[in-house]
Amino acid sequence: MSAPIATPWLSSQPDQDPRSATGKPLRWGVIATGGIARSVSQDLALLADAELRAVSSRGRDTAESFAGAYGFERAYWDDGGVSGYQRLLADDAVDVVYVATPHAQHHQMVLAALTAGKHVLCEKAFTINAREASALAAVARERKLFLMEAVWSRFLPGMQRAFEIAASGELGDVHWVTADLGFPAPYSPTSRLWARQDGGGALLDISVYPLLWAVGTLGFPQTVSATGFINDDGVDAQNALTLGYNHGAQAQLTSSLLAFGPRTATVAGSLGYLQSVGSINNPRELVIGVGRAGLRTEEFEVVGLGYTYELREVTRCIQQGLTESPVMPLEDSIKTMRLFDGVRSQLGVSYANDAH
Ligand SMILES: NC(=O)c1ccc[n+]([C@@H]2O[C@H](COP(=O)([O-])OP(=O)(O)OC[C@H]3O[C@@H](n4cnc5c(N)ncnc54)[C@H](OP(=O)(O)O)[C@@H]3O)[C@@H](O)[C@H]2O)c1
CATH class of the missing domain: 3.40.50.720 (NAD(P)-binding Rossmann-like Domain)
Structure with a gap:
């Protein structure tokens, strides 16, 4: 079974210091x-x-x-x-x-x-x-x-390296991915994390990160099955998504505004696996285990708080006259929102903007 991803969203300038100029300010x-x-x-x-x-x-x-x-x-x-x-x-x-x-x-x-x-x-x-x-x-x-x-996160060195390893075939055919992200957000009806009028809930705030591990290594899924805990305000306090792929793969993603999880992502293939430990939205360390070779650890430095990489991409694209980033194309944002629409309809979550 061959890897299903045509575009692994790899940066064209992975080794460039994001602070250095690429053209006109x-x-x-x-x-x-x-x-x-x-x-x-x-x-x-x-x-x-x-x-x-x-x-x-x-x-x-x-x-x-x-x-x-x-x-x-x-x-x-x-x-x-x-x-x-x-x-x-x-x-x-x-x-x-x-x-x-x-x-x-x-x-x-x-x-x-x-x-x-x-x-x-x-x-x-x-x-x-x-x-x-x-x-x-x-x-x-x-x-x-x-x-x-x-x-x-899509532009961070550790994330780019995870995509690269999965696309390289080192793990064999990727068959499953798990990823979780969560933190206990103190409830307040006026906080944007909880307020329905602001688009509150775990799905729109957090799920983009666990999803990134699935789409970056398996692509967008053919099926999505969702469960979640919907609070009295009608927003999802947490959710669990199972993504299905026709080529024999699946992903299980958890997002929570209630619980601290290990914030771990695992990508498992027919030859081995990789794991991001500690922070799936800003991975500093990947552990790779292939066959009987033992574990290998790769570590990543991040410039600034980590937003420098996406800012470099925006700058480079505009300087070069591009209207979309090849690493984060608009079609992916549309597909993500379509996937989230489907999840919300399964969970019964709606927002005022849906009616406009
Ligand atoms: N990429 C990341 O790592 C990351 C992290 C956190 C959040 N985010 C995203 O960034 C966005 C903002 O999150 P945040 O954590 O910065 O939220 P926040 O701390 O609540 O700040 C949002 C700001 O937006 C303005 N605002 C609030 N309500 C508004 C309204 N009704 N109309 C117009 N402006 C309003 C306010 O600024 P003024 O008072 O100055 O108008 C407010 O300070 C969200 O979409 C969130 O998902 C991304």
Whole structure:
């Protein structure tokens, strides 16, 4: 049985230091000032060819303090009936926008950014559903603007190496994958992790990471079977997905907002297996066991917090006139949202955006 993946999503520049310039500097705008906007801005400042141009927030204080803390030249906020993000998008000196709002606002923000002629990097989950994802891809393609979902883990050295090992045939034919990710998120009806109006739940927040181990080594599945614990607010506190493949493979993925798991991924083939221990979204160590040769460990250094690699990819693609990343194509974001739509329909989870 041969490996089913035609495109193993391998980076064209795996050994490049992501901080080093690849061309003309890009001028960045960041929409929102929450947790991930802070981490990504910290890494953005490490890139030699990134200019931190502007940040937008709903509030003046948060906009100004974020700009000061991370070195953005300008701050925009909601004022006089005009949103901060609209004011940022009207800034001609912004080339590319990073959208870091909760998922439920991604479609609205990305659409506005593309309409304003900006290239876009948008956080995961890309959108709330596949309809929104397809619509954004169509606008980006029509306007010939770059658009990518910020699945940063896909670009990390340890993840790229896991994909490479699986695609190389060293493990033989891959037959099963397991991956888990979870943490106990304190319940609050207004936290974006739990709030239904923000797209709350484990599926849209976490499941992209266990799924990455399956799609990166087996491709997208033919069948998905889901179970989950749905809380009183109607969002999934945790879920378990079984993916089925016609070529004789399966994957079992667990995501939880209730429990700490080992955060381990295993990829098992007819000749051997590999395991990522400790952090499946930022793998620092892979253990590989093939036949009777004993175990081999490979370790990986990460530049900055790890977001530098996706930021380099966005920069390189835009500098080269590409409108999609070959490593994280829009079709994969659409397929992911389609898969999540199917899971939600099995679990009975719906969001306000589904009705629009
Ligand atoms: N790649 C990763 O490692 C990673 C990690 C964490 C999260 N994420 C993703 O990033 C996104 C944000 O997560 P986060 O943890 O940063 O969330 P967060 O800390 O709650 O921050 C979200 C920010 O978005 C803005 N915002 C909140 N509600 C809004 C609304 N209704 N309309 C417009 N803007 C709103 C706020 O910024 P202002 O007050 O400045 O407007 C808020 O600080 C999510 O989609 C999440 O899945 C990715």
